[in-house]
Amino acid sequence: xxxxxAINRLxxxxxxxxxxxxxxxxxxxxxxxxxxxxxxxxxxxSRLAIIGLKNDFNQPFRGEDGGYxxxxxxxxxxxxxxxxxxxxxxxxxxxxxSDFITSSRFDIKLLxxxxxxxxxxxxxxxxxxARDRFGVKPLFVYQSKQTLAFSSEAATFExxxxxxxxxxxxxxxxxxxxxxxSGSYFNHVTEVDPGSCFVxxxxxxxxxxxxxxxxxxxxxxxxxTLQRSITSRGISDVKVGLLISKGIDSNLINKFGKFDRLxxxxxxxxxxxxxxxxxxxxxVTVSCEPDEYRKVFKSLRELRGEPLSVPNEVLLYMIALKxxxxxxxVLMSGEGADEFFxxxxxxxxxANKMKNKFxxxxxxxxxxxxxPEKDTLLYTKFESLFxxxxxxxxxxxxxYFFVRYHLPILFRRLDFALMAAGVEGREPLATFDMFKLAxxxxxxxxxxxxxxxxxxxxxxxxxxxxxxxxxxxIGFPVNLSHIYSEFDNLTNYEIWYEINRW
Numbered sequence: 001x002x003x004x005x006a007i008n009r010l011x012x013x014x015x016x017x018x019x020x021x022x023x024x025x026x027x028x029x030x031x032x033x034x035x036x037x038x039x040x041x042x043x044x045x046s047r048l049a050i051i052g053l054k055n056d057f058n059q060p061f062r063g064e065d066g067g068y069x070x071x072x073x074x075x076x077x078x079x080x081x082x083x084x085x086x087x088x089x090x091x092x093x094x095x096x097x098s099d100f101i102t103s104s105r106f107d108i109k110l111l112x113x114x115x116x117x118x119x120x121x122x123x124x125x126x127x128x129x130a131r132d133r134f135g136v137k138p139l140f141v142y143q144s145k146q147t148l149a150f151s152s153e154a155a156t157f158e159x160x161x162x163x164x165x166x167x168x169x170x171x172x173x174x175x176x177x178x179x180x181x182s183g184s185y186f187n188h189v190t191e192v193d194p195g196s197c198f199v200x201x202x203x204x205x206x207x208x209x210x211x212x213x214x215x216x217x218x219x220x221x222x223x224x225t226l227q228r229s230i231t232s233r234g235i236s237d238v239k240v241g242l243l244i245s246k247g248i249d250s251n252l253i254n255k256f257g258k259f260d261r262l263x264x265x266x267x268x269x270x271x272x273x274x275x276x277x278x279x280x281x282x283x284v285t286v287s288c289e290p291d292e293y294r295k296v297f298k299s300l301r302e303l304r305g306e307p308l309s310v311p312n313e314v315l316l317y318m319i320a321l322k323x324x325x326x327x328x329x330v331l332m333s334g335e336g337a338d339e340f341f342x343x344x345x346x347x348x349x350x351a352n353k354m355k356n357k358f359x360x361x362x363x364x365x366x367x368x369x370x371x372p373e374k375d376t377l378l379y380t381k382f383e384s385l386f387x388x389x390x391x392x393x394x395x396x397x398x399x400y401f402f403v404r405y406h407l408p409i410l411f412r413r414l415d416f417a418l419m420a421a422g423v424e425g426r427e428p429l430a431t432f433d434m435f436k437l438a439x440x441x442x443x444x445x446x447x448x449x450x451x452x453x454x455x456x457x458x459x460x461x462x463x464x465x466x467x468x469x470x471x472x473x474i475g476f477p478v479n480l481s482h483i484y485s486e487f488d489n490l491t492n493y494e495i496w497y498e499i500n501r502w
Contacts, residue, residue, distance in 0.1 A: 233428040
């Protein structure tokens with residue numbers, strides 16, 4: 001888990017280098033590299049050491065061919081691939097990836113994990129600038145007539161080039177809390193799409209799995225797949241903890257995993273905090289006060305250089321700080337289950353009722369915080385997106401949207417909030433194996449008239465009871481009117497928009 005930066009020029013000033021370092025150093029508290037000039041590029045890396053802790057594996061990593069790798073994330077099957085394909089044992093996924101990229105047998109589809117990486121060969125040719133299948137790790141791109149640059153944080157480019165705020169992005173933020181189509185908040189700044197490479201284009205689309213070729217999935221198969229996913233996400237040379245709440249996702253992960261410590265945060269009267277304190281002995285909690293929330297929100301907003309997406313980013317950061325104090329550098333979380341297994345009850349139950357009909361206006365009314373008008377660019381983007389999904393049922397159109405567009409927002413939230421505290425986030429329910437299994441399940445298997453995510457609920461029911469497993473949970477609510485009393489005449493969403501505005 002790290003911060004990467006690369007730009008296709010050598011004349012990067014001292015002042016600009018300071019900006020880059022300040023923008024990315026929080027992503028890599030264990031090591032910040034020098035600025036390396038290489039064949040027409042200037043590159044920089046900040047490291048949070050999780051696998052292969054030796055300094056030998058610091059980056060930018062120079063390969064035997066003279067090229068450089070900038071890598072953020074983890075390749076969790078690196079030992080297996082190293083032995084089976086390269087016939088060599090590896091202590092570090094960075095070292096392995098550098099060798100694998102330059103081998104004749106490189107296939108990005110074989111990589112299991114979460115990552116974004118850049119590879120520039122010895123001649124200065126950009127060979128790879130790629131992102132994992134579901135967009136767990138960020139990779140932003142700045143382009144002008146003469147400049148091409150990559151960074152783990154979009155605000156790096158705003159600070160360097162004064163890009164200006166994109167009005168279309170702000171339109172999306174007003175309705176969605178994130179610029180899901182624009183890619184960033186800034187002009188000339190986009191992001192590499194999930195499952196894509198800037199140079200070599202798309203290598204994965206979740207549509208490949210959403211074929212509506214449904215088959216039965218036994219409880220044993222689901223249990224085994226979940227167990228493998230948790231085990232693979234537990235590969236680490238540092239201690240691993242779990243973010244837990246009253247929700248079924250984190251409780252499932254806890255049931256099938258082994259963790260050094262459990263962590264939870266919230267406000268004093270939160271049901272989640274009460275539940276975890278009463279039910280877990282190895283739990284560490286943080287109870288947030290309004291004044292503390294305001295202070296932390298302001299510091300995170302300045303650090304990120306763009307709006308936060310949801311109020312609970314503050315709570316995630318606070319509990320991640322506590323985890324780091326307890327010697328934990330990796331925290332697992334439950335992202336992915338709702339998107340893969342149809343866990344957003346209202347919208348997926350609606351989609352199931354619609355069968356092969358689809359109405360973009362109804363979808364927007366369910367999904368958007370603030371409904372865009374029909375003549376706006378955002379409305380047109382929604383309309384165009386769903387018109388292109390020919391042949392899919394309403395249910396699978398919605399599942400595609402949540403996996404391709406909504407899930408990366410959650411990853412970005414978790415990535416930033418935890419990285420700001422020097423902790424890596426991992427999502428064992430969002431593995432490729434879990435997605436392949438979930439895509440085989442029909443709407444009938446996933447939802448009933450009222451709730452979704454039925455296979456996961458049924459799996460948890462045996463240990464936690466039917467009342468707990470079938471409960472509808474509202475995740476991490478934050479009553480902003482109690483924190484920002486000066487806005488007590490506004491809704492929670494309106495307050496969030498006001499305090500995040502530039």
